[in-house]
Amino acid sequence: MTRGGAATAGVAAVGLLLAGCNPGGEGVRSEGSASSTPAPKGPVSSSPSPASTADYKKVDAVQLLKDDPKVGPMVKKSLYKPCAADEYPVEVTYASLTGSKSPDVIVNVMTCADSVGIGSYVYRKRSGAKGGYDNVYTNEQPSVSAAVNKGELEVSKQTYDTGDKVCCPSGEDVMPYRWEGSRFVEHDGYHTDYSKTTVDGATPDDGTGSEG
Secondary structure, three states: OOHHHHHHHHHHHHHHHHHHOEEOOOOOOOEEOOOOOOOOOOOOOOOOOOHHHOOOOOOOHHHHHHHOOOOOHHHHHOOOOOOEEEEEEEEEEEEOOOOOOEEEEEEEEEEOOOOOEEEEEEEEEEEOOOOEEEEEEEEEOEEEEEEEEEOOOEEEEEEOOOOOOOOOOOOEEEEEEEEEEEEEEEEOOHHHEEOOOOOOOOOOOOOOOOOO
């Protein structure tokens, strides 16, 4: 089965959770599950962008979520204690999405048991001496995951038909967003249906196994 790069955002979220802190392309810096591990230093990408991730300041994403009134009670409940040791089910990505002087912070929250997304957020650095962050995007639909694609926010959500297992969704909705003025505006979203195979390996409606 072949899918576009944008349709793999949900899988990428799980991969980053396991991969730890790794520099990405497009001037993006991604971290794995939030912990007390110090952030690496140094430049990440030579690609020009309004805010360089080389100068990013690591945030306490767990505390940021706990203090945010826009974050729902179910998500906050999942952050009462870490999944194991000091590892919380939180993925953090720093990238320039809103044209701010400082990198924006993309936070994905997942379940401890199966790493299914339960909340995605974007925080924009507040200007002025007091600093702080403003929540400029919130999505708490089940199986949601936010990522960066070509400098834009891209949110994906796996879709399930009746009887689907958590491991095996039937498709995926992908919603790209552009920053316009003071908010994200969705554009050119699309849906992908995953192929389903029968017991003998033939794909329904693909014409295999027919005679005539």
